[in-house]
Amino acid sequence: MKHKYIADILLLSFISFVFTANASENKSVKDENVSAKIIESDASIAENSVAIEFAKKGKKIYDSYCIRCHGPKMINPGTVTYDLRRFPEDQKTRFMNSVAKGIKQMPPWGNKLSMEEIDLIWQYVLTDGKI
Amino acid sequence: MSKTITTALAAISVVAFSMALSFSTSAAEPSLSDLKNDPANTKDVLTYGMGWEQQRYSPLTQINRDNVKRLVPVWSHSMGDNRAQSTQPLVKDGIMYVTNHNSTTALDAVTGIQIWKKTFEYDPAVPGIVCCGNHNRGPAIYNGRLYRTTLDAAIVALDLKTGEEIWRSQAGDFDKGHSMTVAPLVTDGVIVTGISGAEYGIRGYIDGWNAETGKHMWRIHTTAAPGEDGADTWLPGRYEQGGGSTWLTGTYDPELNLVYWGTGNGGPWNAAFRGGDSKDICSVLAFNPKTGEVKWKYQFSPGDPYDYDGTSEMVLAELKIKGKNRKVVMQANRNGFLYVLDRENGKLLAANPFVDKITWAKGIDLKTGRPIDTDITKMVRKTVAMDEPVDIWPSAWGGKNWSPMSYDPVNKVVYANTLNFGFPFRQVQPEFKKGTFYIGIEWLGFTWPENDERGILRAIDPLTGKAKWSTPFEIPNFAGTMNTAGGLVFTGALTGEFMAFDNRDGKKLWEHKTGSGIISMPITFERDGVQYVTVVSGVGGVYPLYAGDERMAKVPAGGSVTTYALFDKSYAKK
Numbered sequence: 001m002k003h004k005y006i007a008d009i010l011l012l013s014f015i016s017f018v019f020t021a022n023a024s025e026n027k028s029v030k031d032e033n034v035s036a037k038i039i040e041s042d043a044s045i046a047e048n049s050v051a052i053e054f055a056k057k058g059k060k061i062y063d064s065y066c067i068r069c070h071g072p073k074m075i076n077p078g079t080v081t082y083d084l085r086r087f088p089e090d091q092k093t094r095f096m097n098s099v100a101k102g103i104k105q106m107p108p109w110g111n112k113l114s115m116e117e118i119d120l121i122w123q124y125v126l127t128d129g130k131i
Numbered sequence: 132m133s134k135t136i137t138t139a140l141a142a143i144s145v146v147a148f149s150m151a152l153s154f155s156t157s158a159a160e161p162s163l164s165d166l167k168n169d170p171a172n173t174k175d176v177l178t179y180g181m182g183w184e185q186q187r188y189s190p191l192t193q194i195n196r197d198n199v200k201r202l203v204p205v206w207s208h209s210m211g212d213n214r215a216q217s218t219q220p221l222v223k224d225g226i227m228y229v230t231n232h233n234s235t236t237a238l239d240a241v242t243g244i245q246i247w248k249k250t251f252e253y254d255p256a257v258p259g260i261v262c263c264g265n266h267n268r269g270p271a272i273y274n275g276r277l278y279r280t281t282l283d284a285a286i287v288a289l290d291l292k293t294g295e296e297i298w299r300s301q302a303g304d305f306d307k308g309h310s311m312t313v314a315p316l317v318t319d320g321v322i323v324t325g326i327s328g329a330e331y332g333i334r335g336y337i338d339g340w341n342a343e344t345g346k347h348m349w350r351i352h353t354t355a356a357p358g359e360d361g362a363d364t365w366l367p368g369r370y371e372q373g374g375g376s377t378w379l380t381g382t383y384d385p386e387l388n389l390v391y392w393g394t395g396n397g398g399p400w401n402a403a404f405r406g407g408d409s410k411d412i413c414s415v416l417a418f419n420p421k422t423g424e425v426k427w428k429y430q431f432s433p434g435d436p437y438d439y440d441g442t443s444e445m446v447l448a449e450l451k452i453k454g455k456n457r458k459v460v461m462q463a464n465r466n467g468f469l470y471v472l473d474r475e476n477g478k479l480l481a482a483n484p485f486v487d488k489i490t491w492a493k494g495i496d497l498k499t500g501r502p503i504d505t506d507i508t509k510m511v512r513k514t515v516a517m518d519e520p521v522d523i524w525p526s527a528w529g530g531k532n533w534s535p536m537s538y539d540p541v542n543k544v545v546y547a548n549t550l551n552f553g554f555p556f557r558q559v560q561p562e563f564k565k566g567t568f569y570i571g572i573e574w575l576g577f578t579w580p581e582n583d584e585r586g587i588l589r590a591i592d593p594l595t596g597k598a599k600w601s602t603p604f605e606i607p608n609f610a611g612t613m614n615t616a617g618g619l620v621f622t623g624a625l626t627g628e629f630m631a632f633d634n635r636d637g638k639k640l641w642e643h644k645t646g647s648g649i650i651s652m653p654i655t656f657e658r659d660g661v662q663y664v665t666v667v668s669g670v671g672g673v674y675p676l677y678a679g680d681e682r683m684a685k686v687p688a689g690g691s692v693t694t695y696a697l698f699d700k701s702y703a704k705k
Contacts, residue, residue: 075679
């Protein structure tokens, strides 16, 4: 439920940010895990803006690879392709695997994107496209 | 007594002879002359566009504006697929042929019962290089075969009776960004196809194939290499990934022996990066289908700063201009102008706005054939990386997108689903990375009109661009139109309604909601004295993907074919 408000929370409250980032952490994804790095250190306003920087990098990748099916700013009716704003924020592993290996109609992207890049897209997905 | 016997014997021998005749000729059907006569033949629909002219007009009148309220579904058939169903079925001898991205199906046209179905499998990576969904626009049929293209850029010939594959020829490499959705065009012994992929850094082309063997015969490239005509309209090397895809079916004039085929957007979209006019993107090429030799060409949108593909239907008609009948080719271009050209020589006869708001050009100079740029366009043409975004009307989706208009040869108007919104964007330095969008712009969504009439169905005078009537829609239509001598214009809504309008005033007379959204091309035909209308439903394409219209969340995916007839007529046959 809180998922809908993540972008607003990011801007307003670093405490909520830490909570969110914790929720999205998953130890099974070992490669350069950007969100894991963020939560290892103390939360601060500075890190909040770091998270937004990561999400912005993720948006750039999203805009080249994902936008044509998942929509500008992730706005998507969710009928023909998946509405990423509904993606459960505590299922990062599922996200990383789905993108890397492909799922249903989505092609595999693991040979075109590094795990770091997919991780950056995940940071953007956590914002519901609101940056 | 003996006279009766003689008559009976004569009748039997006539029947036997016609049976033998039909048996001996069936493998060669439809013949080239059958295809040529398609517009007048009300029993079959043998060609994309309901005729090589692509007028999408039928002389049938059984269903008309007085009785269309009694139109009811006779049968429906699931395509068993959730992707975009943007196809046009064909009908021959009571059998309907329908395609989508991964299947070809033959159905009994009167009952909807499946006769055969063949499915394709392709590499799961293929949908990663298509810009706008997994489409197929339809089959072609000729000499006992069905021809279609595949998403992984092949053309295949199937046996019309069984669906068995006869030959397959590769037209491109999906790993390099090529894909195919186009319905092939049959000409005399030569099948013509185009290619998709201008968002993925391809160099576009049109191919000719031997209909019998699948052997490649010729290729016309749509971007000019050094030494070719128009090479100086590109910055060095840029033609190699210059786009100019050819993703919609051309028209054919057998008397002039010319095919008219449109070319698509530049790659990347960023015009300043390509430099100059970028010939021959966003053009029409008129060529000999036997040899691929281009007789004349005309560029609608030189340089193409705004993704104004020139691929849309090149409708052929005869129009009276200054008291003289002219053979014309016309196109309602994405750039918002409706062009009429003399199809013998490519001379521009008219180019008028068919939408209300155009901000990229002030008009088209009939003498030079070139657009008169606005200040915004002058700036965009020379700025590879822009600091501030600009808002351009029509949007990158055009004043009309791919969904074909139809031409009414009686009233001399076209019926088109036009689009009414703008496109804010910023050009950025393009970076080519294989298998990704190569457009060199930052996409900022759309500018919607204040009255929220995003789409308008219009009857348009092709010579003036003026609307005879306009019927607005909040959610724009992306289906083709078809018109009939019964005074009706048919089209479909993205929300699923299949609709019929009065061709005199655009008043909606009838609708029936199908299972999903409609983005296909309706057809009509008659069988045993009953007129049928068929439409394919199944949402997809650019609008649900990119428009960010939350109302589309109420429209489920799911392909199906539905055929309609008048209530009493349809049930009288049961």
